């Protein structure tokens with residue numbers, strides 16, 4: 001079986017409140033990679049239900065993530081856009097990999113600890129085994145590169161461990177080097193966008209405060225207001241990177257600016273060093289609106305035609321399935337299923 005050298009796989013959960021962190025940490029990079037790689041972009045609805053989702057909302061949010069991919073610039077004709085539950089190889093491969101991965105590996109996953117919190121006994125089994133489904137997502141396509149935000153680094157390392165153990169365990173039955181070890185692509189100056197209300201917490205869909213995040217459905221007024229009210233310290237911006245140390249909120253806003261402008265944080269400070277936040281925040285709001293408005297507008301246009309999005313997802317699923325089905329057939333053979 002031929003192994004591709006430049007196949008990208010990534011996904012976003014349709015859990016609502018798609019935000020600037022999802023965009024700058026992941027979706028934006030999806031666009032650039034299609035120039036050089038064969039890309040498979042998934043709306044990971046099976047991951048979403050690891051915590052309760054209202055069924056009607058889940059369907060809507062699934063279309064919204066697909067709309068965000070397309071509006072950001074992913075071409076659904078040349079690349080694959082689909083939703084996970086349409087390709088059964090993800091679930092089937094998960095079972096095999098569940099039996100390869102070790103409980104001790106999952107016990108180390110910090111995202112499960114954070115999301116389950118104190119109520120661990122009551123978390124779903126799916127939330128616990130989430131990283132195995134993620135490994136299956138990637139390995140079902142024998143993907144080589146995975147663009148993600150910094151928070152997914154640990155899950156990617158686990159996917160590599162699972163791939164390596166499968167290759168070792170079944171090395172004598174055609175498994176040696178069967179799965180490539182997927183490389184994380186954690187790119188740009190905003191790999192971990194922080195909450196606008198607390199620079200020590202990741203910007204997240206589930207934060208109860210809407211003021212903590214900029215979403216891809218916010219209006220220009222919402223964005224300006226959220227940036228104006230973003231928590232900051234009283235000092236002006238420094239002129240050197242060193243000066244952002246121990247200033248998480250300032251560091252975050254500078255990182256967001258750099259990422260939106262496509263420049264480095266050093267360059268932002270060269271331009272805005274010495275400025276008070278009362279001057280920097282309006283500049284950031286203007287830039288954010290300039291970059292996000294076209295996406296927001298296009299997303300809204302696409303969401304007005306759900307049948308078109310559904311057709312894109314169906315077509316993508318057929319193409320995804322054509323890649324994953326032979327991989328799964330080979331896995332079954334390697335494992336000894338007849």
Ligand code: AQP
Pocket residue numbers: 011012013014015021022023024025026147148149150151152190191192193194202203204205206207
């Ligand atoms: N704050 C962030 N900064 C940079 N990248 C981020 N990503 C998420 N948050 C940030 C990246 O976005 C991609 C899709 O994430 P996801 O939807 O699969 O899941 P998530 O990490 O659970 O998203 P949230 O917003 O953090 O949701 P909750 O509130 O449920 O915890 C991934 O590549 C991720 O790294």
